Amino acid sequence: MRAWEDLLTYRDLERTRSAGVRSEILESWCRSLELGIDALADFAPLDHADERLTQAREENAALRSAARLPFAKIGALLSEADALLILTDAKGMILDQIGDCRTQDAAQAIHLIQGCAWDEAMIGTNGIGTALRTGQPVVVHGSEHFCQGIKGWTCAAAPIRDPFDQRVLGAVDLSGPPGIFRPHNVALVAAVAREIEVALAERQEMERVRLLEAFLDTGASRSKTDGVVILDRIGRVIYHRQSPARRGCDLALGRQLIALSDAMSDGDIAKALPPPLRASGVNRLMLDGAFSGAALILPSNPRAALSAAPVAPTAPVRIAPRAGTEEEALLMIGTAPKYLEAMDLARRAAAAGAPVLIQGETGAGKELFARLVHAGSGRKSGAPFVTVNCGAISVDLFGSELFGHVAGAFTGAARDGKPGKFELADGGVLCLDEIGEMPLELQPYLLRVLEQRAIYRVGCAKRRPVDVQLVAMTNRDLGLEVETGRFRRDLFYRIGTVTIDVPPLRERGCDIPVLATHFNQRVAARLGRPPLTLDDAVMEQLLAYRWPGNVRELRNLFERLHLMSVDGQVTLEDLPRNMQTLPEPPAVPAKAVIEPDPVSLTDMECQAIRRALVSEAGNMTRVAAALGISRPTLYRKLKLYGIRRTYE
Structure with a gap:
């Protein structure tokens, strides 16, 4: 309490630090000062509106559903424990709370109620706001709170993260009078948060499967070599199978490709895609009558993809x-x-x-x-x-x-x-x-x-x-x-x-046309002749080739083409012999069974993992990178699907 008073009086950070205040609390106090929070406030600002609470609950329906069972199990233990268990959204708004009736009455006095926001920008240092701000579990006890009116409370809170992309979705908080303080309170709320995350992960996996099934039910016209990208309701990539024309474009699982919304038409979705991507087909996906995502078809023809999706002009x-x-x-x-x-x-x-x-x-x-x-x-x-x-x-x-x-x-x-x-x-x-x-x-x-x-x-x-x-x-x-x-x-x-x-050229497929144009023009300028004209088949070949020599090989290719060309026109026959035929797909082992077309997301994941094991020669680091997942996740999926690590 003296350290808090000194900080408000002298604004001397070093003096306060020497008083023994925990670093996470001191950092939060400093943020509260910078935000202009009134340290003498007795309660959180009350901006309660039923419409705001209703909207927040609708937007966080999945979070509330995942929290229902953990809250029900613990709520029964809190009736005589002088404690409240609270669920908030990512902005600190209280969505639900359960617990002791007398403590709920006391919470009314400081506006610790449903619909009120408890982020640091509203009430300074507190369990909910500080956990959301730092992304870490935290205990804020008694006088460690920034505002005077809530120093008679103790709270422990832990953030809840989206299992898919790790963004913070909300927080779980245990609050009550100082007498409920125990060092292990933070472990309790962290365990509840993890249980909610597990429930969210199971829900997301089910939704991924349903979205894939919804896509298959659309009967969208596509070939087996076309790329497929499936986005969830907010535009994150939940599945992708890239065509050769799209190698090198970032379609990592969990990446938000576009800001997707229910109001967007198929045309709006196509226009919102990043410049390197142009889809030949877009399908809005519905689950239970509600908009839940979209499927993109990426054309397999490299030349068509190139003409439909010119590379964004980025200055070298x-x-x-x-x-x-x-x-x-x-x-x-x-x-x-x-x-x-x-x-x-x-x-x-x-x-x-x-x-x-x-x-x-x-x-x-x-x-x-x-x-x-x-x-x-x-x-x-x-x-x-x-x-x-x-x-x-x-x-x-x-x-x-x-x-x-x-x-x-x-x-x-x-x-x-x-x-x-x-x-x-x-x-x-x-x-x-x-x-x-x-x-x-x-x-x-x-x-x-x-x-x-x-x-x-x-x-x-x-x-x-x-x-x-x-x-x-x-x-x-x-x-x-x-x-x-x-x-x-x-x-x-x-x-x-x-x-x-430094990524190899085969992982920078969208850069090949730009680099080819650059080397073509540079060699032409040095030799004092016009740039070469490439047939469509040549460009397709350049995009499909694996480039073991990388950019240096591409540069040397144009040196050779300019020396060998007679009429300035480059055809497939002018390419080196090793480039004249399309690369063969990885040989299927004799003992392997040709896999049928996948009918579910699980099947597609299994096939993707097996193909990556073959194409990356069993190197688990490269396999994980190719699939866009971490090594621990890869090992977990190998065990889950019963896939052997050997690739011979």
Whole structure:
């Protein structure tokens, strides 16, 4: 209480912190001050309207239904316990409450009643509002409340999260006089919240199955190669099967693709789709006579998809050439969500000056991201960007290349000594390419440099401070290298403060036409001739090809086409032989049984998991990523459906 009085009087945060107030309570007090909450208020503002409560209950019907059984079980135990059990929505409005009658009468005095909002913006620090604000279970006891009039109460609250996308839907709160306080109250409300979430998950799974069945009942015209996306009532992706033309577009399960509503027609839904997506068919889905979602048909013809859904014009990111070099400016071109997310992460890592680990397949463009980190590092103009290929240096010369040496340090050493790459990169960025090739015996020295921010030349005990932002690149799975003992665990964690995964070109299907146009025009400009004209079949082939060499392979393809073309027209026969035939689908094992067309969501999930296991060669991390789910969820579904992890 004294700490609260001091904070209101002196507004001295450090003084209040030293009084021993819990950090979560102190942070909430500060938010309450910033919100202008009246600390002397005796009760929550009463903005009670039956219409508002009715509307909130209708909008949260699923939440109230899921809470009914847990509340019924616990409510019987609260009749003589001086406590109330409360359910709120995401805005803190009380939807339902049960419990002791005398406590309910006392709650009337502070407006702890149905229809009243108890978020922090209304009444400051309290169990309901603080749990919703932080997204964590919390106890607010007695004088820890911000407003004077509710300091005679104790409350424990826990947020309720949507099992599908983890957004906060509401909160469960246990409130009463200080005498009911027990440390385990928060465990009780957290258990109730989890039980509600389990009930919500079961309801959502049932709704997913019913939506799929409703879609199948529509008899929508589609081919087996068309993509299918099913959205729930608010526009979240609950199922998708992508066509080849849509690889690389972000249709992760749980992502809200559009803000879907009952008032939208089929045409409105089609117009609201993100630019990379254009549906050849849209079906509104009804359950029990009520609008409950929509199904989208994505055309399987890559050219048709391309013409129907032009890639959104996104300006390429230009990276200026390094000072003192004659290189051209570099362009980062892409609209795929994974690529844009990686670029955003690189910019933020650059601003923070943190070590960066860039992972990606050969030819995916890892050095572009390293250059983006350098360009956005905020260091002085002309700061050096030094690269070292760890796979091209012999073990004997590795230490000398990185840390430098003094005269006579070893046979063949430079007469006057030589600075290493760390010294040359001082004040800028040092890029270690193929970091996984670094000899194991030299890795401790790199770790020491990163921790001490200083180097010692070979043959010299003089400490030389360096200010370098390290960017490491690899096409290996460094996590696997650590597990097999080929890379130090402590160094892995040190260089991977920020890890950027550069998506391969096959996961950026919507970027292929833009990149193809760019390389076509760039080579044409260099050779002083018009850009090549590609047949429709060629573009289809480029979209269907797997691109093992990634962007580098696509660039080299246009170098070759310009040299080989005679009339400026590119046909399928002009492509390299390995690109002239459509890729065969993964071979079905001889012992496998050809699966029938799925008739339910469960069947489709089983097939999707089995196909992902085959296409990703059993790599569980890549399988989970391809399916848009976490590894624990993948393992749970394998057990649920009885699918063996082997893929042979």
